[in-house]
Amino acid sequence: xxxxxEVQISxxxxxxxxxxxxxxxxxxxxxxxxxxxxxxxxxxxxxxxxLDFGDMxxxxxxxxxxxxxxxxxxxxxxxxxxxxxxxxxxxxxxxxGMVGADYDQGLANLKALVEAG
Numbered sequence: 001x002x003x004x005x006e007v008q009i010s011x012x013x014x015x016x017x018x019x020x021x022x023x024x025x026x027x028x029x030x031x032x033x034x035x036x037x038x039x040x041x042x043x044x045x046x047x048x049x050x051l052d053f054g055d056m057x058x059x060x061x062x063x064x065x066x067x068x069x070x071x072x073x074x075x076x077x078x079x080x081x082x083x084x085x086x087x088x089x090x091x092x093x094x095x096x097g098m099v100g101a102d103y104d105q106g107l108a109n110l111k112a113l114v115e116a117g
Contacts, residue, residue: 003028
């Protein structure tokens, strides 16, 4: 959300866990509009979400947490059906280059938040 300080965000459903939902709306094309709902929550292990990016499609994302020494390793994943048409499949191949830096920054932000306590 750092890309658009004016992004409109709303939360519905429970405060935490399955059903907790966040929606956002932005005029900034790199942010756009969307919805994310927690669909699975296993304490200290996994959180999975359903994402809806409107015209850009849907996806499922997850955070897997694994104990690692005195800390925790976090894996952030994304699964989206890119379809069988050549353009969709080409876009699928380009996803890491398109969003990889955003994932790295998001994980760094999560680390800083957790370590700040």
